[in-house]
Amino acid sequence: MNISLASTRAEQLSPFIVMEVLEKAQSMKAQGEDIIHLEVGEPDFATPTPVKEAALRAIQNNDTHYTHSLGKLSLREEIAHYYFRKYGVEISPEQVLVTSGTSPGMLLVFSVLLEKGEEIILPDPYYACYPNFIRFVNGNPVCVPVSEAGGFKYSPEDIKQHLSPLTRAIMVNSPSNPTGSVCSASELKDLADLGQIIIADEIYNGLIYEGEEHTILEFTDRAFVINGFSKLFAMTGWRLGYVIAPREYIRAMQIMQQNFFICASSFAQEGGIAALRDCEKDVKSMVNIYNERRRYLLGRLKEMGIATSHDPSGAFYALGNVKRYTNNSYQFAFEILEQAKVAVTPGIDFGANCEGYIRFSYANSLDNIKEGMNRLEHFLMSK
Ligand SMILES: Cc1ncc(COP(=O)(O)O)c(C=O)c1O
Known part of the structure; x- marks a missing residue:
């Protein structure tokens, strides 16, 4: 029996998984964990x-x-x-x-x-x-x-x-x-x-x-x-x-x-x-910084063997192909969060065809991206 009070229209919506990763990461942080956020698509810059x-x-x-x-x-x-x-x-x-x-x-x-x-x-x-x-x-x-x-x-x-x-x-x-x-x-x-x-x-x-x-x-x-x-x-x-x-x-x-x-x-x-x-100047400066982070992130993904075959050239995201580790990106993303303390978004959030991928957002400082990649590398080596 359906005991939900919500309408069918509301019930048929699927959750925005990235928000669930973020919320879990935030509750881990509240318990004193040091989390690197590479999940959310939100610029880390101040508004100009x-x-x-x-x-x-x-x-x-x-x-x-x-x-x-x-x-x-x-x-x-x-x-x-x-x-x-x-x-x-x-x-x-x-x-x-x-x-x-x-x-x-x-x-x-x-x-x-x-x-x-x-x-x-x-x-x-x-x-x-x-x-x-x-x-x-x-x-x-x-x-x-x-x-x-x-x-x-x-x-x-x-x-x-x-x-x-x-x-x-x-x-x-x-x-x-x-x-x-x-x-x-x-x-x-x-x-x-x-x-x-x-x-x-x-x-x-x-x-x-x-x-x-x-x-x-x-x-x-x-x-x-x-x-x-x-x-x-x-x-x-x-x-x-x-x-x-x-x-x-x-x-x-x-x-x-x-x-x-x-x-x-x-x-x-x-x-x-x-x-x-x-x-225009503020945007140019943000774009240059994003690009520096992008290059660094792609270099690390390539070293780990999880880069995709074409380099992403826009927005502030890169997918990692983790098909050789998992066919359950949801579970894998939460494992990465719990074990490596790095928040990433599972590919399944973006469609069935994105299963086997995880998404990294490089809207975070280069230092944080470096630390996130070090932790991820360590995690993948244990697999
Ligand atoms: C492709 C795409 N469209 C729209 C949005 C929503 O943006 P807004 O903050 O303007 O509602 C996002 C936010 O992540 C997005 O990635």
Whole structure:
């Protein structure tokens, strides 16, 4: 008998395992253990000063009330300028809806697109929350396994095999969480040329260490871009994001925003303007530091024989292939936590096809990464 009080809709969600690892690591820490955190995808940097100053100014000026539900026009204009400056694409502020983080943006996009039973195609491995969002609005996630040998990127042929009359959109996340892979211009163009709506989660754009970076909007207008300030500007706690959408969907999303969220934080939006306008130097410096950590981490993973065949070149994640040690990444991650005192995320959090991998986040200091790798090496030697 089902004795749960929660609705079926709530019950069918799977937990975000990385949070469970984090919570266990925190309780171990509270008992005096010294834990190295390589599990959470959260920048360890402070939010850049211009952002903090802009928000403080806004608070002092009593800019502490509801804003327009689409977001402040000044921020939406700044977002349009930013996409033009970085990628040469022209978007109108009228296509931009500012949200309280990328996550609510995702909910609005899937909600505006999906009728019951309709499908979103996603690569597996995927960002853990996508299928939950899709199911929550009665859609079906259709996962396309992408291989390590192919750099964890999907080919149009893979996708074509999964298209159906129920397909509503194809999802792409480049740079990717958890794989760190980045799509080239031609790979994004191939996706756009499939003629389907593309949902591009570009939250890690800007965090790229090799090659060029692109937006899907260079290749198609039939796209929803989800982006935010959490990662690039070290603003996870500010809860600020945005959606760039084809104009015809904006009104419906605005109505959902008015009902469900009202608007994003007024002073966080002022911080967002400063982030886009005044933080190029801060971002450059963070990117250089991430890259130094990435190189170090990859070197150690290679020495341990668990590096993947293609180096991750974006975001701040690397997968370790631990298939020769385990086919249960969940258990393995908790073993690493308990025995080596290093918190990592089990691959299974990111899809069935990510079993046999663990994810490392290098959003932590080089010293901590070094210590984490020393401990992991010792742990693996005991296996
Ligand atoms: C791929 C991806 N999209 C979205 C998010 C959520 O970001 P936000 O803090 O803007 O809600 C994350 C956070 O880890 C992520 O990795």
